[in-house]
Structure formats: C-alpha cells, structure tokens
Amino acid sequence: MGKKKSLVGTCELCLREEVEVTVHHLTPKELGGTFLPTALLCYPCHKQIHAIYTNEELAARMNTIERLRDDEQLKSYVKWINKQPASKLIKVVKSNDRKRRSKK
Ligand SMILES: [Zn+2]
Numbered sequence: 001m002g003k004k005k006s007l008v009g010t011c012e013l014c015l016r017e018e019v020e021v022t023v024h025h026l027t028p029k030e031l032g033g034t035f036l037p038t039a040l041l042c043y044p045c046h047k048q049i050h051a052i053y054t055n056e057e058l059a060a061r062m063n064t065i066e067r068l069r070d071d072e073q074l075k076s077y078v079k080w081i082n083k084q085p086a087s088k089l090i091k092v093v094k095s096n097d098r099k100r101r102s103k104k
C-alpha cells in the first residue's frame with residue numbers, strides 16, 4: 001500500500017481505452033470511503049474531478065461514476081478529453097500501442 005504502481009486500462013469517466021489509470025475513491029478516504037466503491041480514472045480525469053469538487057461534495061453528491069458523468073461541469077471536460085489521443089498522456093508506451101480504436 002502507498003506505493004504507486006501504474007495500471008493501464010479504461011478510464012471509467014471518459015471511457016478512453018489503454019490509458020494509465022489510478023484508483024479514485026468515490027467517497028474520499030478522508031470521509032470514510034476506504035472500503036467503499038472506487039473507480040479507475042485516467043490522470044487528467046482524476047485531477048479534474050478533484051479540481052472541481054471538494055471532498056465534501058464528492059462524498060455528498062458525486063459518489064457514483066454515473067453522477068460524475070452526468071454533471072454539467074464534467075460533461076464539457078469529458079467531451080474535450082475524449083478527443084485527446086490516449087498515447088499522449090501515458091508515459092509507458094507499449095509497443096503495440098498502434099491498435100488504438102478510433103471511436104467517436
Ligand atoms: Zn479519463
């Protein structure tokens with residue numbers, strides 16, 4: 001625990017595939033979320049969420065991925081990030097990175 005390992009997967013917010021993801025506690029750990037559901041988010045999404053909402057807001061009303069996805073403040077961001085190529089944002093590029101799917 002406490003060690004950062006990088007994980008490549010699909011971001012649950014922007015749904016981009018093969019991006020580096022981190023674990024987000026939908027209810028912040030500081031507010032009792034240690035054993036509550038988590039979501040895998042890419043770095044930009046994770047940063048964005050914490051930039052927009054305080055821990056209290058996250059715990060009170062943004063504690064599911066659906067609510068985050070539905071929020072006006074995040075919607076425009078998600079639209080934007082979706083256009084960003086995944087490979088640009090990950091440091092460890094796999095050799096078969098070319099098979100990125102282009103979905104609209
Ligand atoms: Zn994302």
Ligand SMILES: [Zn+2]
Pocket residue numbers: 023024025046050
């Ligand atoms: Zn988080």
